[in-house]
Amino acid sequence: MSIAVLGAGAFGTALALSLAREGHEICIWARDAATVDAINSDRRAPRLPGIPLPEAISASTDIATVARAGTLLLAVPMQSLHAVLTRIESPLAGQRLVACCKGVDLQELTGPTGVIAHAKPQAIPAILTGPSFADDIARNLPTALTLACRDEAAGTALQQQLSTGALRLYRTTDTSGAELGGALKNVIAIACGACIGEGLGDSARAALMTRGFAEMTRLAAKLGARPETLAGLSGLGDLALTCTSELSRNYRFGLSLGKHERFDPSLTVEGVKTAEAVSRLAAKLGIELPICAMVHEVGGGGTSVSEAITYLLNRPLKEE
Ligand SMILES: NC(=O)C1=CN([C@@H]2O[C@H](COP(=O)(O)OP(=O)(O)OC[C@H]3O[C@@H](n4cnc5c(N)ncnc54)[C@H](O)[C@@H]3O)[C@@H](O)[C@H]2O)C=CC1
Ligand SMILES: O=C(CO)COP(=O)(O)O
Numbered sequence: 001m002s003i004a005v006l007g008a009g010a011f012g013t014a015l016a017l018s019l020a021r022e023g024h025e026i027c028i029w030a031r032d033a034a035t036v037d038a039i040n041s042d043r044r045a046p047r048l049p050g051i052p053l054p055e056a057i058s059a060s061t062d063i064a065t066v067a068r069a070g071t072l073l074l075a076v077p078m079q080s081l082h083a084v085l086t087r088i089e090s091p092l093a094g095q096r097l098v099a100c101c102k103g104v105d106l107q108e109l110t111g112p113t114g115v116i117a118h119a120k121p122q123a124i125p126a127i128l129t130g131p132s133f134a135d136d137i138a139r140n141l142p143t144a145l146t147l148a149c150r151d152e153a154a155g156t157a158l159q160q161q162l163s164t165g166a167l168r169l170y171r172t173t174d175t176s177g178a179e180l181g182g183a184l185k186n187v188i189a190i191a192c193g194a195c196i197g198e199g200l201g202d203s204a205r206a207a208l209m210t211r212g213f214a215e216m217t218r219l220a221a222k223l224g225a226r227p228e229t230l231a232g233l234s235g236l237g238d239l240a241l242t243c244t245s246e247l248s249r250n251y252r253f254g255l256s257l258g259k260h261e262r263f264d265p266s267l268t269v270e271g272v273k274t275a276e277a278v279s280r281l282a283a284k285l286g287i288e289l290p291i292c293a294m295v296h297e298v299g300g301g302g303t304s305v306s307e308a309i310t311y312l313l314n315r316p317l318k319e320e
Helices: 010-020 033-040 078-087 112-119 134-138 152-162 175-197 202-222 233-242 249-259 270-285 290-299 305-313
Strands: 003-006 026-029 057-060 071-074 096-099 124-129 143-149 167-172
Touching: 003 010, 010 026, 010 057, 010 071, 010 134, 033 057, 071 078, 071 152, 078 112, 078 270, 096 112, 096 152, 112 124, 112 175, 124 152, 124 175, 124 233, 143 152, 143 175, 143 233, 152 167, 167 175, 175 202, 175 233, 175 249, 175 270, 175 290, 175 305, 202 233, 202 270, 202 290, 249 270, 270 290, 290 305
Parallel strands: 003 026, 003 071, 026 057, 071 096, 096 124, 143 167
Antiparallel strands: 124 143
């Protein structure tokens, strides 16, 4: 079954590279002609500078044609997923739609597989998520990710199809747990970056990571996800990577908040809108996610990092 990628950003291109190394011909859909030209003529991807692209990778602005592939990797930012899917007229019946984005949609308050299920009910939704920087995958460094698909047979086929010599995929049917882990770790990474940027130290960061993980598992449990999924690559694994590495844009955005520095607005930082979406979701479900709420407040400019920390430290004492 053929594979195509929607979205010519860093992650989509990195996945295309990894699959091209295994012998697949991959076409990438990009919304702008300049990106298509850079890929087809210059053999380079604007969001992955310095990495040459093989001939097996091509690009096109014709989404209807690209979307005919049996397996579609959806590598656009979370808040644009719905709009991209509705650009495609076909119902994509029986095609495997693998979300490669991390977040919660602000309109629907669901993760990417929920957005896929609403927009293309006849397709098979799946998600590929976990600890991986696009640059590492593009350079063929060893990486392990979670492939989640409720349809066990389709999940097994996708695991086989998308695993490579360096990219090892673990399979689950718990799409909800996989996507919530990937979405919330970005919010906690912003909190950790802000904490380090503000000069509050590594102990404070460890506290935020641990209590942030408690928020991730609380929301996931409320939505019927399995705790072991949150403890796996897509949850704890990605939390560990993103909260401790300056290669993460979410972490760096948090650093800039703590240091009161400007941040490049053209960079994709999924955690800001996800913090807003999960804060709304928490209110709807009647649960508390105080770190996520503070990231939403600080990200929106309503509260300073030091006020947020004071708030978190002064909450009522409780059992762990
Ligand atoms: N970069 C990384 O290391 C990783 C990224 N991801 C996830 O992949 C997703 C995409 O991120 P990146 O590739 O890093 O972002 P990016 O900023 O490198 O690229 C985003 C791409 O989407 C396109 N795009 C943006 N809005 C669009 C719209 N409305 N319609 C069509 N195309 C649109 C942009 O033109 C760009 O080509 C995010 O959800 C991110 O969390 C996941 C794992 C690793
Ligand atoms: O999701 C990622 C690593 O797993 C990439 O993190 P950033 O989006 O914060 O750069």
